Amino acid sequence: VSSLRADLEAAACIGADERGGVSRFAWTRELAQANAWLMERLSELGLTAELDPAGNVLGRWESGKGTAVLLGSHLDTVPNGGRFDGALGVLAALDVVRRLRAEGVEPRRPVWIASFNDEEGARFQTGMLGSRAFCGECDLEDWGGRGIPEAMAEAGLDFARLAGARRVDEVGAYLELHIEQGPVLERSGADLGVVTAITGMLGFRARFVGEANHAGTTPMEHRRDALAGGARTVLALRDAARERGDMTANVGVISAEPGGFNVVPGAAELTVDVRSPSPETYAALEPLVRETLSAIAAEEGLGLELAETHRKPPVALDPGLQDALEAAARDEGATTLRMPSGAGHDAMVLAHHVPAGMLFVPSRGGVSHSPAEFTSAEHCELGARVLARAVRALLG
Numbered sequence: 001v002s003s004l005r006a007d008l009e010a011a012a013c014i015g016a017d018e019r020g021g022v023s024r025f026a027w028t029r030e031l032a033q034a035n036a037w038l039m040e041r042l043s044e045l046g047l048t049a050e051l052d053p054a055g056n057v058l059g060r061w062e063s064g065k066g067t068a069v070l071l072g073s074h075l076d077t078v079p080n081g082g083r084f085d086g087a088l089g090v091l092a093a094l095d096v097v098r099r100l101r102a103e104g105v106e107p108r109r110p111v112w113i114a115s116f117n118d119e120e121g122a123r124f125q126t127g128m129l130g131s132r133a134f135c136g137e138c139d140l141e142d143w144g145g146r147g148i149p150e151a152m153a154e155a156g157l158d159f160a161r162l163a164g165a166r167r168v169d170e171v172g173a174y175l176e177l178h179i180e181q182g183p184v185l186e187r188s189g190a191d192l193g194v195v196t197a198i199t200g201m202l203g204f205r206a207r208f209v210g211e212a213n214h215a216g217t218t219p220m221e222h223r224r225d226a227l228a229g230g231a232r233t234v235l236a237l238r239d240a241a242r243e244r245g246d247m248t249a250n251v252g253v254i255s256a257e258p259g260g261f262n263v264v265p266g267a268a269e270l271t272v273d274v275r276s277p278s279p280e281t282y283a284a285l286e287p288l289v290r291e292t293l294s295a296i297a298a299e300e301g302l303g304l305e306l307a308e309t310h311r312k313p314p315v316a317l318d319p320g321l322q323d324a325l326e327a328a329a330r331d332e333g334a335t336t337l338r339m340p341s342g343a344g345h346d347a348m349v350l351a352h353h354v355p356a357g358m359l360f361v362p363s364r365g366g367v368s369h370s371p372a373e374f375t376s377a378e379h380c381e382l383g384a385r386v387l388a389r390a391v392r393a394l395l396g
């Protein structure tokens with residue numbers, strides 16, 4: 001059993017839940033245990049290990065001079081999550097350092113490992129809090145109102161010191177190995193994915209307002225059925241996304257009021273999430289949603305309220321690091337596919353500050369955020385070897 005495989009097994013036991021998955025959330029005992037375990041591994045490898053003011057675990061191999069090559073990902077999970085999402089990237093980073101140590105490499109610049117806190121944002125609906133704090137993007141006003149200061153205090157950390165987590169200025173490049181979390185790579189047959197960009201996301205809460213009335217006595221042509229507006233939205237956005245090709249559209253929550261089998265829905269509320277990795281398509285998403293829903297409302301005789309809930313533009317990853325990862329893969333005899341990421345990652349935060357690169361390994365059946373999440377040991381190890389090669393190239 002390889003060290004990486006053993007580490008994956010060990011980490012999966014920390015926060016293992018009764019439904020066969022892993023549940024580790026920011027500032028909980030489970031994540032603290034995983035962090036302590038990681039800090040021990042970092043110390044064994046001779047790295048300076050610390051928990052920073054945001055709850056990120058940082059391992060620093062201070063060697064040579066200049067800015068650090070940072071390898072990272074996250075150890076927090078979604079509720080009942082899998083054992084690979086995030087953990088693989090952190091443990092592969094450990095594996096890279098282990099390899100460099102075994103080869104007696106003396107890096108010409110520092111090599112750092114980060115396990116970013118709260119990437120999933122499962123506990124407080126935040127997301128990427130650790131990497132954002134590391135990059136100096138603290139949203140203290142928002143974070144302060146969600147119970148985060150109290151949770152941090154319980155974990156022995158001080159919310160007032162969050163801004164002290166900023167270390168990105170000491171970093172020169174960021175690399176992250178991650179599972180794809182989708183089916184594209186597995187279906188392509190390529191061994192590894194070199195990520196070109198991380199998809200941009202835009203979200204709305206929409207509310208159609210019609211007229212609640214008797215389901216039996218109101219003639220069909222006289223109804224103002226708000227849920228019909230919602231249903232048409234689901235299909236119209238789906239068809240627009242299929243036609244365009246480089247975007248996704250999802251209505252994940254829908255509800256009707258007052259909610260009776262014999263009442264025409266007087267109001268319907270739904271969430272809309274649209275994404276695209278292409279800057280051009282991303283720019284077209286907001287007009288697409290607004291025009292589509294307005295047209296449906298007009299045709300159905302409904303009122304429409306539309307409120308934005310989230311907006312994250314697409315982020316391009318560094319072309320030089322894409323080339324470096326591709327070359328490293330070729331030297332390991334691995335085939336690659338250049339592809340965008342449909343999910344958000346810490347790399348999208350880092351990429352605004354330093355050149356960032358991401359490498360994907362396939363997810364069996366495209367499944368993630370589930371105990372069924374699986375990537376073969378061969379693919380995990382191949383990913384770690386390619387990452388190590390890419391790091392060696394960056395060390396010169």
Ligand SMILES: [Zn+2]
Pocket residue numbers: 074085086119178345
């Ligand atoms: Zn992840």
